[in-house]
Amino acid sequence: MRVHRRLSEGLAEESFNQYDLILIDCPPNFNVVTKTAIVASDHVLIPAKADYLSTLGIDYLRRSLNELVGDYNDYAKLEEGKGDTDRIDPTILGVVFTMMQIYGGDPISAQRPFMSQTAALGVPVFSNYLRENKSLFADAPREGIPVVLNGSAGARKVVSELEGLVSEFSAKLGM
Template sequence: MYVVSVINYKGGVGKTTVTANLGAELANRGMKVLLIDLDPQTSLTFSFYDPDDWRERLRDARTVKRWYDSLRGDDGPVTLGDLVVSPGPANAHITGTGRLDLIASHLGLIDIDLALARGVANGEEYDAELFRVRGALARALHEHVLDPYDMVLIDCPPNFNVVTQSAIIASDHLVIPARADYLSTLGIDYLYGNVQELVERYNADARRFATVRRHHKVAPGIAGVVFTMIQLMAQRPIAAHHGFMDQTRALGLPVFPTALRENVSLYASNTPRGVPVVLRNRLTVPAVRDELRQLTTEFLENLQPERAAA
Protein backbone atom coordinates (compact mmCIF):
# COMPACT_ATOMS: atom_id res chain seq x y z
CA MET A 1 0.00 0.00 0.00
CA TYR A 2 1.19 3.50 -0.87
CA VAL A 3 -0.01 6.42 1.25
CA VAL A 4 0.14 9.79 -0.51
CA SER A 5 -0.94 13.17 0.88
CA VAL A 6 -2.05 15.95 -1.45
CA ILE A 7 -1.05 19.19 0.23
CA ASN A 8 -0.46 22.92 -0.20
CA TYR A 9 -0.70 25.78 2.29
CA LYS A 10 -2.77 27.80 -0.15
CA GLY A 11 -6.39 26.91 -0.82
CA GLY A 12 -7.94 27.06 -4.25
CA VAL A 13 -5.04 25.36 -6.03
CA GLY A 14 -6.88 22.20 -7.10
CA LYS A 15 -6.01 19.82 -4.25
CA THR A 16 -9.43 18.21 -4.28
CA THR A 17 -9.57 18.00 -8.08
CA VAL A 18 -6.18 16.27 -8.17
CA THR A 19 -7.09 13.87 -5.33
CA ALA A 20 -10.47 12.86 -6.74
CA ASN A 21 -9.29 12.38 -10.31
CA LEU A 22 -6.02 10.62 -9.44
CA GLY A 23 -7.96 8.23 -7.24
CA ALA A 24 -10.64 7.63 -9.84
CA GLU A 25 -8.17 6.95 -12.66
CA LEU A 26 -6.07 4.63 -10.47
CA ALA A 27 -9.23 2.70 -9.62
CA ASN A 28 -10.13 2.62 -13.31
CA ARG A 29 -6.75 0.98 -13.93
CA GLY A 30 -7.62 -1.85 -11.55
CA MET A 31 -6.33 -0.55 -8.22
CA LYS A 32 -8.24 -0.51 -4.94
CA VAL A 33 -8.07 3.09 -3.78
CA LEU A 34 -9.09 4.73 -0.50
CA LEU A 35 -9.58 8.50 -0.40
CA ILE A 36 -9.44 10.23 2.99
CA ASP A 37 -10.86 13.75 3.28
CA LEU A 38 -9.10 15.62 6.10
CA ASP A 39 -10.19 19.10 4.97
CA PRO A 40 -13.02 20.54 7.11
CA GLN A 41 -14.29 22.30 3.99
CA THR A 42 -15.30 18.73 2.93
CA SER A 43 -14.87 19.52 -0.77
CA LEU A 44 -13.65 16.00 -1.59
CA THR A 45 -16.59 14.48 0.27
CA PHE A 46 -19.05 16.71 -1.56
CA SER A 47 -17.45 15.69 -4.84
CA PHE A 48 -19.06 12.29 -4.30
CA TYR A 49 -22.02 12.93 -1.98
CA ASP A 50 -24.45 15.83 -2.01
CA PRO A 51 -24.82 17.75 1.29
CA ASP A 52 -28.25 16.27 2.08
CA ASP A 53 -26.95 12.73 1.62
CA TRP A 54 -23.93 13.58 3.80
CA ARG A 55 -26.18 14.90 6.59
CA GLU A 56 -28.51 11.90 6.49
CA ARG A 57 -26.00 9.06 6.03
CA LEU A 58 -22.53 10.18 7.05
CA ARG A 59 -22.41 13.18 9.38
CA ASP A 60 -23.17 11.49 12.68
CA ALA A 61 -21.24 8.23 12.41
CA ARG A 62 -19.25 7.88 9.16
CA THR A 63 -16.72 10.71 9.04
CA VAL A 64 -13.06 10.96 9.97
CA LYS A 65 -13.95 13.39 12.78
CA ARG A 66 -15.42 10.47 14.71
CA TRP A 67 -12.05 8.72 14.50
CA TYR A 68 -10.14 11.81 15.69
CA ASP A 69 -12.68 12.22 18.52
CA SER A 70 -11.93 8.65 19.59
CA LEU A 71 -8.25 9.58 20.04
CA ARG A 72 -9.19 11.76 23.00
CA GLY A 73 -11.63 9.26 24.48
CA ASP A 74 -14.84 11.04 23.46
CA ASP A 75 -16.12 7.94 21.73
CA GLY A 76 -15.62 4.22 22.05
CA PRO A 77 -12.96 2.49 19.97
CA VAL A 78 -13.30 3.48 16.31
CA THR A 79 -11.26 2.10 13.42
CA LEU A 80 -10.83 3.72 10.03
CA GLY A 81 -12.41 0.63 8.53
CA ASP A 82 -15.64 1.47 10.38
CA LEU A 83 -15.88 4.73 8.41
CA VAL A 84 -15.30 3.58 4.82
CA VAL A 85 -18.06 4.21 2.29
CA SER A 86 -18.20 3.42 -1.44
CA PRO A 87 -19.53 6.23 -3.66
CA GLY A 88 -21.97 4.49 -6.00
CA PRO A 89 -22.00 6.78 -9.08
CA ALA A 90 -18.19 6.92 -9.33
CA ASN A 91 -17.78 3.16 -8.94
CA ALA A 92 -20.47 2.55 -11.57
CA HIS A 93 -18.17 4.29 -14.08
CA ILE A 94 -15.09 2.24 -13.12
CA THR A 95 -14.29 -0.65 -15.41
CA GLY A 96 -12.61 -3.88 -14.38
CA THR A 97 -11.73 -4.91 -10.84
CA GLY A 98 -10.77 -1.54 -9.36
CA ARG A 99 -12.68 0.19 -6.59
CA LEU A 100 -12.84 3.70 -5.16
CA ASP A 101 -13.72 4.14 -1.48
CA LEU A 102 -13.89 7.20 0.75
CA ILE A 103 -13.61 8.26 4.37
CA ALA A 104 -15.63 11.46 4.52
CA SER A 105 -14.79 14.68 6.33
CA HIS A 106 -16.82 16.82 8.72
CA LEU A 107 -17.09 20.59 9.08
CA GLY A 108 -16.37 20.19 12.80
CA LEU A 109 -12.87 18.94 12.03
CA ILE A 110 -11.76 22.58 12.04
CA ASP A 111 -11.84 22.57 15.86
CA ILE A 112 -10.07 19.26 16.37
CA ASP A 113 -6.67 20.79 17.16
CA LEU A 114 -8.00 22.53 20.25
CA ALA A 115 -9.97 19.46 21.26
CA LEU A 116 -6.95 17.18 21.02
CA ALA A 117 -4.82 19.54 23.11
CA ARG A 118 -7.41 20.18 25.80
CA GLY A 119 -6.48 18.83 29.21
CA VAL A 120 -2.85 18.15 28.38
CA ALA A 121 -0.23 20.02 30.37
CA ASN A 122 2.87 21.60 28.90
CA GLY A 123 6.25 19.91 29.05
CA GLU A 124 7.07 16.27 28.45
CA GLU A 125 3.47 15.13 28.89
CA TYR A 126 2.41 17.47 26.09
CA ASP A 127 5.28 16.33 23.85
CA ALA A 128 4.36 12.69 24.39
CA GLU A 129 0.70 13.33 23.61
CA LEU A 130 1.57 15.31 20.48
CA PHE A 131 3.81 12.46 19.33
CA ARG A 132 0.94 10.00 19.88
CA VAL A 133 -1.55 12.08 17.92
CA ARG A 134 0.86 12.83 15.08
CA GLY A 135 1.53 9.12 14.62
CA ALA A 136 -2.02 7.88 15.13
CA LEU A 137 -3.08 7.94 11.49
CA ALA A 138 0.02 6.02 10.39
CA ARG A 139 -0.77 3.32 12.95
CA ALA A 140 -4.46 3.20 11.99
CA LEU A 141 -3.67 2.76 8.30
CA HIS A 142 -1.91 -0.51 9.16
CA GLU A 143 -5.17 -2.11 10.32
CA HIS A 144 -5.66 -5.46 8.61
CA VAL A 145 -9.07 -4.41 7.28
CA LEU A 146 -7.28 -1.85 5.08
CA ASP A 147 -4.74 -4.33 3.68
CA PRO A 148 -6.63 -4.81 0.37
CA TYR A 149 -6.02 -1.20 -0.66
CA ASP A 150 -3.23 -0.51 -3.12
CA MET A 151 -3.32 3.26 -2.65
CA VAL A 152 -4.48 5.74 -0.01
CA LEU A 153 -4.80 9.37 -1.12
CA ILE A 154 -5.29 11.99 1.59
CA ASP A 155 -6.75 15.42 0.79
CA CYS A 156 -5.15 17.70 3.40
CA PRO A 157 -6.43 21.04 4.70
CA PRO A 158 -4.57 24.19 3.58
CA ASN A 159 -2.67 24.61 6.85
CA PHE A 160 -0.08 22.86 9.00
CA ASN A 161 -2.19 21.86 11.99
CA VAL A 162 -1.94 18.54 13.79
CA VAL A 163 -4.38 16.89 11.37
CA THR A 164 -2.15 17.83 8.42
CA GLN A 165 0.90 16.71 10.39
CA SER A 166 -0.66 13.32 11.08
CA ALA A 167 -1.23 12.89 7.34
CA ILE A 168 2.40 13.76 6.54
CA ILE A 169 3.70 11.32 9.16
CA ALA A 170 1.48 8.60 7.67
CA SER A 171 2.61 9.25 4.09
CA ASP A 172 5.14 7.60 1.84
CA HIS A 173 4.96 10.52 -0.60
CA LEU A 174 3.50 14.00 -0.98
CA VAL A 175 1.93 15.59 -4.06
CA ILE A 176 1.86 19.40 -4.13
CA PRO A 177 -0.70 21.01 -6.46
CA ALA A 178 0.08 24.66 -7.21
CA ARG A 179 -1.05 27.43 -9.50
CA ALA A 180 1.72 29.08 -11.48
CA ASP A 181 1.40 32.38 -9.63
CA TYR A 182 3.30 34.25 -6.92
CA LEU A 183 1.36 33.19 -3.82
CA SER A 184 1.00 29.54 -4.76
CA THR A 185 4.65 28.97 -5.60
CA LEU A 186 6.03 31.13 -2.77
CA GLY A 187 4.80 28.71 -0.14
CA ILE A 188 6.20 25.54 -1.72
CA ASP A 189 9.73 26.01 -0.38
CA TYR A 190 8.34 27.03 3.02
CA LEU A 191 6.06 23.99 3.08
CA TYR A 192 8.91 21.65 2.18
CA GLY A 193 11.06 23.14 4.95
CA ASN A 194 8.28 22.65 7.49
CA VAL A 195 7.78 19.06 6.36
CA GLN A 196 11.47 18.32 6.88
CA GLU A 197 11.42 19.96 10.30
CA LEU A 198 8.31 17.99 11.31
CA VAL A 199 9.83 14.70 10.17
CA GLU A 200 13.08 15.36 12.05
CA ARG A 201 11.17 16.27 15.21
CA TYR A 202 8.91 13.23 14.98
CA ASN A 203 11.80 10.83 14.46
CA ALA A 204 13.62 12.41 17.42
CA ASP A 205 10.49 12.10 19.57
CA ALA A 206 10.22 8.46 18.53
CA ARG A 207 13.49 7.79 20.33
CA ARG A 208 11.97 9.36 23.47
CA PHE A 209 8.42 8.05 23.43
CA ALA A 210 8.05 5.06 21.09
CA THR A 211 6.99 1.92 22.90
CA VAL A 212 8.62 -0.39 20.34
CA ARG A 213 12.39 -0.78 20.27
CA ARG A 214 12.76 -0.33 16.53
CA HIS A 215 10.41 2.44 15.52
CA HIS A 216 9.85 2.84 11.78
CA LYS A 217 11.66 5.96 10.62
CA VAL A 218 9.38 8.45 8.87
CA ALA A 219 10.74 9.79 5.57
CA PRO A 220 8.04 10.91 3.11
CA GLY A 221 9.32 11.86 -0.33
CA ILE A 222 7.96 14.42 -2.78
CA ALA A 223 6.25 12.62 -5.65
CA GLY A 224 6.00 15.92 -7.47
CA VAL A 225 4.55 19.37 -7.86
CA VAL A 226 1.64 19.49 -10.29
CA PHE A 227 0.73 22.84 -11.83
CA THR A 228 -3.00 23.43 -12.09
CA MET A 229 -5.37 25.98 -13.63
CA ILE A 230 -2.87 26.70 -16.40
CA GLN A 231 -3.90 29.02 -19.22
CA LEU A 232 -2.75 27.85 -22.63
CA MET A 233 -1.84 29.50 -25.89
CA ALA A 234 -1.06 27.25 -28.85
CA GLN A 235 -1.36 24.32 -26.41
CA ARG A 236 1.46 25.64 -24.22
CA PRO A 237 1.36 27.54 -20.90
CA ILE A 238 1.22 31.28 -21.45
CA ALA A 239 4.42 33.28 -20.87
CA ALA A 240 3.19 34.66 -17.52
CA HIS A 241 3.36 31.14 -16.04
CA HIS A 242 6.92 30.30 -17.10
CA GLY A 243 8.82 32.23 -14.43
CA PHE A 244 6.85 30.72 -11.55
CA MET A 245 7.20 27.21 -12.97
CA ASP A 246 10.96 27.71 -13.38
CA GLN A 247 11.26 29.00 -9.79
CA THR A 248 9.69 25.78 -8.52
CA ARG A 249 12.00 23.60 -10.61
CA ALA A 250 14.97 25.57 -9.25
CA LEU A 251 14.07 24.35 -5.74
CA GLY A 252 15.19 20.89 -6.82
CA LEU A 253 11.75 19.35 -6.29
CA PRO A 254 10.31 17.04 -8.95
CA VAL A 255 7.70 18.68 -11.17
CA PHE A 256 5.21 16.63 -13.18
CA PRO A 257 5.64 17.29 -16.92
CA THR A 258 1.87 17.38 -17.36
CA ALA A 259 0.12 20.52 -16.14
CA LEU A 260 -3.66 20.75 -15.80
CA ARG A 261 -5.35 23.42 -17.86
CA GLU A 262 -7.92 25.83 -16.45
CA ASN A 263 -11.49 24.84 -17.24
CA VAL A 264 -13.78 26.27 -14.60
CA SER A 265 -17.05 25.11 -16.13
CA LEU A 266 -15.93 21.51 -16.59
CA TYR A 267 -14.28 21.02 -13.19
CA ALA A 268 -17.07 22.89 -11.37
CA SER A 269 -19.77 20.85 -13.07
CA ASN A 270 -21.00 17.89 -11.06
CA THR A 271 -22.81 16.27 -13.98
CA PRO A 272 -23.08 13.36 -13.79
CA ARG A 273 -23.22 13.90 -10.03
CA GLY A 274 -20.46 12.24 -8.04
CA VAL A 275 -18.37 11.25 -11.08
CA PRO A 276 -14.88 12.79 -11.43
CA VAL A 277 -13.98 14.33 -14.78
CA VAL A 278 -11.49 11.58 -15.65
CA LEU A 279 -14.29 8.98 -15.62
CA ARG A 280 -16.66 10.93 -17.87
CA ASN A 281 -16.78 9.66 -21.44
CA ARG A 282 -18.64 12.59 -22.95
CA LEU A 283 -16.62 15.77 -22.54
CA THR A 284 -16.69 18.99 -24.51
CA VAL A 285 -12.90 19.23 -23.95
CA PRO A 286 -11.53 15.66 -24.01
CA ALA A 287 -7.97 17.01 -23.64
CA VAL A 288 -8.79 17.73 -19.97
CA ARG A 289 -9.43 14.04 -19.36
CA ASP A 290 -6.30 13.11 -21.34
CA GLU A 291 -4.19 15.39 -19.12
CA LEU A 292 -5.55 13.74 -15.99
CA ARG A 293 -4.77 10.30 -17.37
CA GLN A 294 -1.24 11.32 -18.35
CA LEU A 295 -0.69 12.86 -14.90
CA THR A 296 -1.74 9.54 -13.35
CA THR A 297 0.85 7.70 -15.45
CA GLU A 298 3.57 10.15 -14.37
CA PHE A 299 2.43 9.84 -10.75
CA LEU A 300 2.87 6.07 -10.81
CA GLU A 301 6.26 6.40 -12.48
CA ASN A 302 7.43 8.79 -9.75
CA LEU A 303 6.29 6.39 -7.03
CA GLN A 304 7.90 3.39 -8.72
CA PRO A 305 10.94 4.66 -10.63
CA GLU A 306 12.58 1.26 -10.76
CA ARG A 307 9.48 -0.22 -12.41
CA ALA A 308 9.23 2.65 -14.90
CA ALA A 309 12.87 2.16 -15.91
CA ALA A 310 12.46 -1.58 -16.45
Protein backbone atom coordinates (compact mmCIF):
# COMPACT_ATOMS: atom_id res chain seq x y z
CA MET A 1 0.00 0.00 0.00
CA ARG A 2 2.96 2.31 0.55
CA VAL A 3 3.68 2.26 -3.20
CA HIS A 4 0.15 3.52 -3.92
CA ARG A 5 0.88 6.63 -1.86
CA ARG A 6 3.83 7.80 -4.02
CA LEU A 7 1.82 9.86 -6.53
CA SER A 8 -0.19 11.48 -3.76
CA GLU A 9 3.02 12.46 -2.01
CA GLY A 10 4.42 13.89 -5.24
CA LEU A 11 1.29 15.94 -5.90
CA ALA A 12 1.50 17.37 -2.36
CA GLU A 13 4.77 19.11 -3.24
CA GLU A 14 4.77 22.90 -3.35
CA SER A 15 5.16 23.08 -7.13
CA PHE A 16 1.61 21.73 -7.55
CA ASN A 17 -0.03 24.30 -5.24
CA GLN A 18 -0.72 26.58 -8.22
CA TYR A 19 -3.25 24.14 -9.69
CA ASP A 20 -6.94 24.06 -8.78
CA LEU A 21 -7.48 20.77 -10.56
CA ILE A 22 -5.25 17.97 -11.81
CA LEU A 23 -6.64 15.31 -14.16
CA ILE A 24 -4.92 11.93 -14.14
CA ASP A 25 -5.60 9.75 -17.17
CA CYS A 26 -5.31 6.03 -16.44
CA PRO A 27 -5.34 2.86 -18.51
CA PRO A 28 -8.67 1.03 -18.70
CA ASN A 29 -7.72 -1.63 -16.16
CA PHE A 30 -7.25 -1.82 -12.42
CA ASN A 31 -3.46 -2.09 -12.24
CA VAL A 32 -0.91 -0.37 -9.99
CA VAL A 33 -1.01 2.82 -12.08
CA THR A 34 -4.77 3.14 -11.70
CA LYS A 35 -4.67 2.26 -8.00
CA THR A 36 -1.95 4.84 -7.37
CA ALA A 37 -4.00 7.49 -9.18
CA ILE A 38 -7.12 6.63 -7.16
CA VAL A 39 -5.22 6.92 -3.87
CA ALA A 40 -4.07 10.40 -4.99
CA SER A 41 -7.59 11.46 -6.03
CA ASP A 42 -10.62 13.02 -4.43
CA HIS A 43 -12.89 12.05 -7.34
CA VAL A 44 -13.03 9.40 -10.05
CA LEU A 45 -14.40 10.16 -13.52
CA ILE A 46 -15.27 7.10 -15.60
CA PRO A 47 -15.32 7.37 -19.39
CA ALA A 48 -17.20 4.46 -20.95
CA LYS A 49 -18.84 3.28 -24.13
CA ALA A 50 -22.56 2.56 -23.88
CA ASP A 51 -22.25 -1.15 -24.59
CA TYR A 52 -22.53 -4.44 -22.73
CA LEU A 53 -18.90 -5.02 -21.72
CA SER A 54 -18.24 -1.42 -20.73
CA THR A 55 -21.27 -1.27 -18.45
CA LEU A 56 -20.16 -4.52 -16.81
CA GLY A 57 -16.76 -2.91 -16.30
CA ILE A 58 -18.32 0.05 -14.48
CA ASP A 59 -19.78 -2.20 -11.78
CA TYR A 60 -16.46 -4.07 -11.53
CA LEU A 61 -14.59 -0.77 -11.19
CA ARG A 62 -16.95 0.39 -8.44
CA ARG A 63 -16.47 -2.84 -6.46
CA SER A 64 -12.69 -2.71 -6.98
CA LEU A 65 -12.62 0.94 -5.91
CA ASN A 66 -14.48 0.12 -2.68
CA GLU A 67 -12.11 -2.77 -1.99
CA LEU A 68 -9.03 -0.61 -2.61
CA VAL A 69 -10.34 2.15 -0.33
CA GLY A 70 -11.11 -0.38 2.42
CA ASP A 71 -7.71 -2.08 2.16
CA TYR A 72 -5.84 1.23 1.99
CA ASN A 73 -7.70 2.68 4.97
CA ASP A 74 -7.01 -0.50 6.98
CA TYR A 75 -3.32 0.00 6.17
CA ALA A 76 -3.54 3.69 7.13
CA LYS A 77 -5.10 2.71 10.45
CA LEU A 78 -2.18 0.36 11.16
CA GLU A 79 0.31 3.09 10.25
CA GLU A 80 -1.24 5.77 12.52
CA GLY A 81 1.47 7.42 14.54
CA LYS A 82 4.24 6.05 12.28
CA GLY A 83 4.04 8.61 9.53
CA ASP A 84 1.82 10.61 7.27
CA THR A 85 -0.61 8.00 5.91
CA ASP A 86 -4.03 9.62 5.72
CA ARG A 87 -7.19 7.73 4.98
CA ILE A 88 -8.72 8.15 1.54
CA ASP A 89 -12.29 8.57 0.37
CA PRO A 90 -12.42 9.15 -3.40
CA THR A 91 -15.95 9.41 -4.76
CA ILE A 92 -17.18 8.50 -8.22
CA LEU A 93 -17.98 11.83 -9.83
CA GLY A 94 -19.81 10.07 -12.63
CA VAL A 95 -19.73 8.15 -15.87
CA VAL A 96 -19.21 10.05 -19.11
CA PHE A 97 -20.39 8.09 -22.11
CA THR A 98 -18.07 8.38 -25.08
CA MET A 99 -18.09 7.21 -28.68
CA MET A 100 -21.84 7.78 -28.78
CA GLN A 101 -23.68 7.24 -32.03
CA ILE A 102 -26.21 10.01 -32.51
CA TYR A 103 -29.39 9.92 -34.57
CA GLY A 104 -31.86 12.79 -34.55
CA GLY A 105 -29.89 14.57 -31.82
CA ASP A 106 -30.06 11.64 -29.35
CA PRO A 107 -28.08 8.44 -28.75
CA ILE A 108 -29.21 5.57 -30.96
CA SER A 109 -31.73 3.19 -29.42
CA ALA A 110 -29.14 0.39 -29.06
CA GLN A 111 -27.09 2.52 -26.63
CA ARG A 112 -29.85 3.95 -24.44
CA PRO A 113 -30.51 0.74 -22.43
CA PHE A 114 -26.85 0.63 -21.37
CA MET A 115 -27.02 4.25 -20.23
CA SER A 116 -30.14 3.44 -18.18
CA GLN A 117 -28.56 0.26 -16.82
CA THR A 118 -25.58 2.27 -15.57
CA ALA A 119 -27.83 4.81 -13.84
CA ALA A 120 -29.76 1.90 -12.25
CA LEU A 121 -26.49 0.73 -10.65
CA GLY A 122 -26.60 3.87 -8.55
CA VAL A 123 -23.57 5.33 -10.31
CA PRO A 124 -23.94 9.01 -11.28
CA VAL A 125 -24.17 9.47 -15.03
CA PHE A 126 -23.31 12.71 -16.80
CA SER A 127 -26.14 14.01 -18.94
CA ASN A 128 -23.57 15.23 -21.48
CA TYR A 129 -21.75 12.71 -23.65
CA LEU A 130 -19.20 12.67 -26.44
CA ARG A 131 -20.14 11.56 -29.93
CA GLU A 132 -18.25 9.24 -32.20
CA ASN A 133 -17.10 10.78 -35.45
CA LYS A 134 -14.52 8.53 -37.07
CA SER A 135 -13.83 10.73 -40.07
CA LEU A 136 -13.44 13.93 -38.05
CA PHE A 137 -11.19 12.38 -35.40
CA ALA A 138 -9.19 10.28 -37.89
CA ASP A 139 -8.32 13.30 -40.06
CA ALA A 140 -7.08 15.52 -37.23
CA PRO A 141 -3.54 14.09 -37.00
CA ARG A 142 -3.08 14.17 -40.77
CA GLU A 143 -4.24 17.77 -41.01
CA GLY A 144 -2.13 18.75 -38.03
CA ILE A 145 -4.83 20.67 -36.18
CA PRO A 146 -6.94 19.67 -33.17
CA VAL A 147 -10.54 18.70 -33.90
CA VAL A 148 -11.83 21.70 -31.93
CA LEU A 149 -10.06 24.07 -34.36
CA ASN A 150 -11.30 22.33 -37.52
CA GLY A 151 -14.20 24.76 -38.10
CA SER A 152 -16.51 22.25 -39.75
CA ALA A 153 -20.10 21.67 -38.60
CA GLY A 154 -19.07 18.32 -37.08
CA ALA A 155 -16.26 19.97 -35.15
CA ARG A 156 -18.63 22.66 -33.84
CA LYS A 157 -20.90 19.90 -32.47
CA VAL A 158 -17.91 18.28 -30.76
CA VAL A 159 -16.87 21.63 -29.26
CA SER A 160 -20.42 22.25 -28.04
CA GLU A 161 -20.55 18.81 -26.43
CA LEU A 162 -17.16 19.37 -24.78
CA GLU A 163 -18.31 22.73 -23.42
CA GLY A 164 -21.44 21.11 -21.98
CA LEU A 165 -19.38 18.33 -20.43
CA VAL A 166 -16.90 20.78 -18.88
CA SER A 167 -19.75 22.87 -17.47
CA GLU A 168 -21.41 19.81 -15.94
CA PHE A 169 -18.04 18.57 -14.63
CA SER A 170 -17.33 21.97 -13.04
CA ALA A 171 -20.79 22.10 -11.46
CA LYS A 172 -20.33 18.61 -9.93
CA LEU A 173 -17.04 19.76 -8.42
CA GLY A 174 -18.59 23.03 -7.17
CA MET A 175 -16.20 25.14 -9.23
